[in-house]
Structure formats: structure tokens, C-alpha cells
Amino acid sequence: MLAAHRARPASVLAAVVTTVVTTAVAVGGLAVLTVSAAAPASAADPGPTAIAVGPDGTTWVGTAAGGSLQRVDVTGALLAPVPLPRAGSVDGLYVEQDTVRVWVSYGGGASLIDASGTELGWIDASGSATCPTTGARDPGTYGGVVATADRIVLTHRCGDGIGLNTYARSDLTARGGASAYGCPTCRFGQIAFSPRATTQTPQGAYYVTVPDAAEVQVWSGFDNVHGTPVRTIDVQAHGGGVTPRPTGVAVDDEGTTFVTDSANHVVYVYDADGTYSRYIGNPPDPDTGSDFGFDTPVAISQYPRTGSISQLRGNLLIADRGSNRVVRRDTYTWLFWNAPLDGSSPPPSGPPVNTTKPSISGTPAVGQTLTCDPGAWAGSPTSFLHGWNRDFSYVPGENATTYVVRPGDAGRKIECFVQGVNDQGTSDYAVSAPVTISATPPPPSAPVNTIRPTIAGTPQVGETLTCGDGQWSGSPAPTYSRQWQRSGTALPGATSSAYVVTGDDVGLPLTCRVTATNSAGSATASSVAVTPTDGPVTTPCSGRPGVSIDAGAVWTTSAAVTLTVRPPAGATQVVLSNDGGFDDADVRPVAADCRYPWTLRVGGGTATKHVYARFVGGGVDEVATLSDDVVLDAAAPALRRPVARPVARKQSARPVYRVRLAARDAVSGVQKARFAAHRGGQGRVLRAKAAYRTRTPGAFRWVQVTDRAGSTSAWKRARIKR
Numbered sequence: 001m002l003a004a005h006r007a008r009p010a011s012v013l014a015a016v017v018t019t020v021v022t023t024a025v026a027v028g029g030l031a032v033l034t035v036s037a038a039a040p041a042s043a044a045d046p047g048p049t050a051i052a053v054g055p056d057g058t059t060w061v062g063t064a065a066g067g068s069l070q071r072v073d074v075t076g077a078l079l080a081p082v083p084l085p086r087a088g089s090v091d092g093l094y095v096e097q098d099t100v101r102v103w104v105s106y107g108g109g110a111s112l113i114d115a116s117g118t119e120l121g122w123i124d125a126s127g128s129a130t131c132p133t134t135g136a137r138d139p140g141t142y143g144g145v146v147a148t149a150d151r152i153v154l155t156h157r158c159g160d161g162i163g164l165n166t167y168a169r170s171d172l173t174a175r176g177g178a179s180a181y182g183c184p185t186c187r188f189g190q191i192a193f194s195p196r197a198t199t200q201t202p203q204g205a206y207y208v209t210v211p212d213a214a215e216v217q218v219w220s221g222f223d224n225v226h227g228t229p230v231r232t233i234d235v236q237a238h239g240g241g242v243t244p245r246p247t248g249v250a251v252d253d254e255g256t257t258f259v260t261d262s263a264n265h266v267v268y269v270y271d272a273d274g275t276y277s278r279y280i281g282n283p284p285d286p287d288t289g290s291d292f293g294f295d296t297p298v299a300i301s302q303y304p305r306t307g308s309i310s311q312l313r314g315n316l317l318i319a320d321r322g323s324n325r326v327v328r329r330d331t332y333t334w335l336f337w338n339a340p341l342d343g344s345s346p347p348p349s350g351p352p353v354n355t356t357k358p359s360i361s362g363t364p365a366v367g368q369t370l371t372c373d374p375g376a377w378a379g380s381p382t383s384f385l386h387g388w389n390r391d392f393s394y395v396p397g398e399n400a401t402t403y404v405v406r407p408g409d410a411g412r413k414i415e416c417f418v419q420g421v422n423d424q425g426t427s428d429y430a431v432s433a434p435v436t437i438s439a440t441p442p443p444p445s446a447p448v449n450t451i452r453p454t455i456a457g458t459p460q461v462g463e464t465l466t467c468g469d470g471q472w473s474g475s476p477a478p479t480y481s482r483q484w485q486r487s488g489t490a491l492p493g494a495t496s497s498a499y500v501v502t503g504d505d506v507g508l509p510l511t512c513r514v515t516a517t518n519s520a521g522s523a524t525a526s527s528v529a530v531t532p533t534d535g536p537v538t539t540p541c542s543g544r545p546g547v548s549i550d551a552g553a554v555w556t557t558s559a560a561v562t563l564t565v566r567p568p569a570g571a572t573q574v575v576l577s578n579d580g581g582f583d584d585a586d587v588r589p590v591a592a593d594c595r596y597p598w599t600l601r602v603g604g605g606t607a608t609k610h611v612y613a614r615f616v617g618g619g620v621d622e623v624a625t626l627s628d629d630v631v632l633d634a635a636a637p638a639l640r641r642p643v644a645r646p647v648a649r650k651q652s653a654r655p656v657y658r659v660r661l662a663a664r665d666a667v668s669g670v671q672k673a674r675f676a677a678h679r680g681g682q683g684r685v686l687r688a689k690a691a692y693r694t695r696t697p698g699a700f701r702w703v704q705v706t707d708r709a710g711s712t713s714a715w716k717r718a719r720i721k722r
Helices: none
Strands: 024-027 030-033 048-053 059-063 068-072 078-083 092-095 102-105 109-113 119-124 144-147 151-155 164-168 174-178 191-194 205-210 215-219 231-234 246-251 257-261 266-270 276-281 297-302 316-320 325-329 335-340 353-356 359-361 369-373 376-378 383-390 402-404 413-422 445-451 454-456 464-468 471-475 479-486 498-500 510-518 521-526 546-549 560-566 571-577 586-589 595-599 608-617 626-632 643-646 657-660 670-676 684-687 691-694 702-707
Touching (some): 048 325, 059 092, 059 325, 102 144, 109 151, 144 191, 151 191, 191 246, 205 246, 215 246, 257 297, 353 413, 359 413, 369 413, 454 586, 464 510, 471 510, 546 608, 546 626, 560 571
Parallel strands (some): 048 092, 048 297, 092 144, 246 297
Antiparallel strands (some): 024 030, 048 059, 059 068, 092 102, 109 119, 151 164, 164 174, 191 205, 205 215, 215 231, 246 257, 257 266, 266 276, 297 316, 316 325, 325 335, 353 376, 359 369, 369 402, 383 413, 445 471, 454 464, 464 498, 479 510, 560 595, 571 608, 608 626, 643 657, 657 691, 670 684, 670 702
């Protein structure tokens, strides 16, 4: 039975812009708004109040108690919580889809954090010293955050204003805002964004719940001060019950909308035009143990239908507050699991799930050996089953991690597949990208070191160091030998990959020298030196796990950079990639100095380059991803020939000249200009601007400009008009 339609307020409140006084600074390449920190909020409610699923399948969960975010993997198993940098109830979460970075809304502002909880940015949006967690400020009912390519949008639970604000991603300055249309006293709840273009929303649309008006408003944007929503979804109690309270919303790439009704314990589904389709759950009563309904579902997130994890595509992750659990369902009736957040009952169990697909390494040519890497998995696999396909059909008898390419494979596609095994069973197949086999192997070539050897372990007396071979090119694939050296002298008998530090090594540089040999020749390369101590050592690897590019640089002029990667305890390997899906990953042993030479991906249509890191080892969360980014500006700024003209033709021994500077840098921007009387002279360095005034134009005869990344143009001779 349908509930009676309730009357809505007739008054109209136009969109407004809430003024926020801010100061912008830069942290690790990200503009950060710094005002007063959000005030702590006390809350005893343990249930989830916010939820978001990331590209790696990890579900992030916030609570009214705050302090940390809980995490659930694809199988429903609890992962280690991530500490938050600020106190306060969490009312909104959004995970960036190209990297594992999370926006966390506390009601009065939002943090951007990495996978370890380090704060990368902060927006203060409240102007309020306190923020209650009940009634009109309940974090499970009001507030939210979403990010797009150029905007961050916060719906306000706290503060003196009502509504939402948008912030430019480039500098996090407030750009626009809105209040709930038709309900001047209403606060917004969760917000979602759909890139689906329509005639009304050519650039996509924002879907935001209005709990106290029982509706979802669809906006094309919030930059027009007098804007109105393009459509309103009228939420009714389908399945019976009281007046709905829509709190959570998710929308897929086709515009299908999913709305949680916390008052009637149900999720409603609406078609792209806003027409009601069906409900999920058993409304209107709360679930009392059947596990097929809900008990106060307050927030919802959907894994993309085109996401990389096939088993998770299109699935809904629901924050069920009353039962203190996360629910994973499909968009109809199938329940995958309920994951309790308090550990009061055993977590869901099942076979492993692949989160990063397998990959093939080696030269794809006849006579060469290919190796299958299993990729990343959730569900704690204890072993893997391997197989190989030729032109997408199984090759009988090939069940090893390696495959020797046969003459009959020439011109055909080879791929490997992997199944994860644990005590609950065997997973679905995870298949690598195919490689095409060359009819003839490449001509023999001597080994060339492309990534230098590494030393892993603690450089302390009695500890064992491990030599990693680095990476090499060359055909056929080389074999390796190793030699440990102290102060540049070979240590007798120290030719294995492992070396135990002795008292004779204290204070002296130890290196590992690797020789690669094949039929075309040999080459050697040495690791970075480590200096052992006779007591505990503090290295760049100490501290909270993290990754930084060129020591946290904002800009770089070269794709060749140095990564500093601090691993968690127990890690033995680091998995590095230029893409968040780890489709082209590089696995290296943990380096003693935490530093790794790396080459950023060139191209891709954007100057901002990302690096992602995961870790392998005992007790390590192998799907947790850390990341950093840097802006690559390899091109020098463009400079046209400057022109100097007198400002006015007056009878004067020293007239004033106006020197026009026409310089441009499309990526980082022109920062400074050097003027000199002679080409290559020291001259004067001034902040770059369009024009300068001088009585000594000869001192401005030669000009060069430098961009913010440090690239400098060629010298240009100015034209001085008398």
C-alpha cells in the first residue's frame, strides 16, 4: 500500500552562495584551504553513517564516533582501520576513482587523505565552533561529499548556513552554492554525481537527497546563483510505511538512481527519467535477523558497472546503521554478504576474489620463457592455480607459472589465467591481457641495466640484507651473479643474494654488485650503498607508510624521478605502478633506503602524473594502495621577442621605457624573467608579468624566462625602439 503524498512547502528559495573566508597554501602539489580545524564531536553511536567503495573494491566506512575509517574488502572481510587526521563525526565519503585517495566530510569541513590516513588537503566550510551529532545535525541523515574532475561539493550538516558549496579542485576556493529548492529550512543529505549527459544536463548531473522533504533533487550545477534543479524525484513509501526519509543516493552511468529510505528500511530504484522502478529489502519494518532486509540504511555506494573487478561490477554497498553492518547486494534481490563492523559475529567467508588482474612478463617470441604474475587478491588465498591460453583456448598440460613459447605459437595470442584457493574454495578465473608472439626472437643483445640493484633489510649487525637484481634488458634473458662489497672491495665468499651484517661492516659502505650475462655479453651494476650500525638504525623507511615523488615535489621537469616508499611492518616487496588498476605493475624488493628510481608515464592527456604503491609480505594488507602525484612539465616556456618602447616622447635625458614580455607556459606557468645587458649575463631576476617600466632599456636587452617547474627558455634579444 502506498503512503499518502505529503504536501511540500510552496515557497521558493533561490540558490545562494555561502561566503567562506579562506587562505590558500600548497601541500605536496595540492592547494589546501586553511582555517580553523573542525571541532571534535562526541558520539557514542557505533553504526555506520557514510560509505564509499574504491576502484580496488575496498569499501570505506565512516561512523558518528569518528576517529578512524573502517574498511571491508571484496569478500566482506574486515581490514585494518585507517586513522583519521581530525576528530568529528563522519557524514560523507568519496573515493577518487583513479587513485585510492578519500574525501572525508566531518560536517564542518572535509579532508583529503591517502590510504594510510595522511591528510593531503583540508576544506573548512562551517564557520561554526561546534557541531552536534543528533537531531538536525545527525551525521547519518545530513551531510555528504562528492568530487568531479574540476569540483568538490560539500553538503553542509554543520555551520550557520544551510545547503551546499562547491570548491574548485585546482585551488579549493569556494565557487558556488545552493539551498534546498522549495524548502528553506531543509538540509541536504548524501550527494552523488552521474556523468551521463542529457539534453537538460549535458555535462552530467548532481543527485542530492533532501531528507526532510522526502525527495531527491537533480542539479546540472551550482554556479548560477539563481539556479534551480532540473528535476525532482518525489520519494514515496513504496512497500508501505511512514513518510520516507531519503538519506543516501547513488547513480550509475545510465542514470539509474538508488535511494536509501532510513524511515522504512528500504532502498528504492528509479529509472533515468526519475520513474519509480522497484524496491530492495523488506519494507517497512527493520530487519530482525532474516539478513535479507535492512535496519536504518543511511548511505549507499555503487561499484562502477565498468569497473576492473568483474565480480563487483554494479554491486551496491549499503551502510546499515541499525545493524552496524555493511551490506553488499546486486541491484535486484541477490544478497552477497552482510559484514558486521563490530566483530560480534564471524565475517562473511568465501573463495578469494581477484582485485588486480594477472600479468605476463618476458619476451613474447618463439623459444622465450613467459612468466605469469597472479596479480592482487582479496580473501587471503593460500595458493594459486595457473594455466595458459592460446588464442583464448586452453593449452592442455600447461599449469605452471612459466610457459616456454613454441614455434606453433608464432603470430598467436598467449594469455595466462589464475585461480585463487583458500579453505572456502576456489575463485573464478582471472585472466591476463594477451601478448602476441613474434615468429623469431629478437636478435641477441647484451644485458643493459634499466633499474639498478637494491638492498633490502636493516643495515645492523646480525641482520640479513638481501640483494635484488634490479631490472635488465637483453636477449636472450640474462642470468645473474652477485658480489657483496665493503668500501668498494669484494668480500670473499659473499656471492649469494643474502648477506649477514658483521661487526667489521659498521660505519663502512656496503653495496651489492650484480653481473648480468647472456650469449651476447655481460654488464654489471651496483646498488646504492648502505652503512651498517651496531644498534637500531633510523632510515627514510621509518615512520608511517607512504609514498612520495622526488621528496614531495609539486613539479618535475623529467619523467625520471625518485620515489621514496615507506613500507608497513612485515613488507618484503613493493608493487609500483603508474596506473591505479596496477595493469602494468613492477614488483621490487623493499629497499633499505626506501628509494626507487622510477619513470613516470608520458602522455595520457594530463600533466598530473600519479604513482601507486602496494605491498607484499606477512600480515600486510596487500590491496591497500598508497599514491602520490606530481605535475610533469618537461617543456620550456615559450618566449616571443620582447619589445621596449618609450612611454611618452618627452624631451628627457632618460625617458621611461615600457618593456612588454610575451611568455607562456601551458602547464606550470611562467614564474620569473631574467633581464641582462648581454646574452647569458647575470642581470636581474624579476617576477614574471606582462610589462615592466625602466629608464635603462639596455639592461633589458636580453631576456629569458623560467617556469614554476624550473625549465628555462632560450635567450631572446629585445627590440628597443627609440
